[in-house]
Amino acid sequence: MPSEADYGVSRIVVRDAVKVLASEGLVIKRQGAGTFVRALKPQQRRIVGDFYGSRPTSSPFARASKAAGQAPEWEYQSRATTAPKAIATRLNIAAGDPVMRTNHRFFADDTPVMLSTSYEPLAITEGTPVEQPEAGPVTGVIPRMDAIGVNITHVTEEVTARAPRPYETENLRVPAGVAVLAIERTYYADDLPVETADIIVAADRYTLAYKVPIPPAEGA
Incomplete structure (x- = not known):
């Protein structure tokens, strides 16, 4: 000092x-x-828009980390449970309906960079080979849904910044004074929500870089 x-x-x-x-x-x-x-330089860049420049066949996190020259890893726990009211609203189902909840912690080069808690209606996946998000023949929401004939058409995200909660500070090793980015993401098959997730990243390790395609002008 x-x-x-x-x-x-x-x-x-x-x-x-x-x-x-x-x-x-x-x-x-x-x-x-x-x-x-x-060191304040972000360790990860997340490209939204180009994140799904081509239809993925595996985990987008793994693909993005490898493209950045980093080794991706993750730990997870899945269990069947019931939808709390806020999650039921996002999935357009009734509170108490059965869902598959999965908690993830993602690492890049052994550094924890992201937490995720996702929910899928079991009305869509129960009894299929992809009922367990990480234990089936494919991983990643889009390729898993493709495998059972559910065509995801678009994804919505809402991003806010806030102070980290104690478990986020511990699991992401967030230093004092660093905010987190909270991302609420939902996948849709047309108007049907098929998965929603709460994603947390440390603001000093991630940037959100957007590349959004613009439809051509009429007559162009």
Whole structure:
């Protein structure tokens, strides 16, 4: 940590300044080692629009990570449960209807970069080879639905920024002062929602870069 001699100010002023920088996620304190400036360059770029430039045949996360030269991994847990009211509204089903809930934690080069909690109506997948999102013959929402004849036509996303919750701080190793991006994503087959997910990424590790195609002008 800088001393009063370095900048001609008192140690109290230096400590207060470092506390402000730490609260904004700009520096990190390591016990017994000192205070260090954090690297702020995002480790991941997520391209929305080109994210599905071609119809995927596997996990989009794995494809995007490999394209960035990183090794993708993830851990997950799936279980059949019932839809809470907010999720039922997003899936256009009744509260209490059966759904498959899957919790994921995604890693790139051994660094946790994303959390996801997804819900699929069991009315669509129950009894099919893709009922278990990670245990069937294919992975990834779109190729799984393709495998059972459900044609996903579009995806919607809503993105907000907020302070991380305790379990997010722990599982993503988010430093103090760093916000997270909360993404609410829903897949549709025409007007039918077939999967919805809450996705959390640390704002200092991910950027959202949008490339959205524009329809041609009439007569063009």
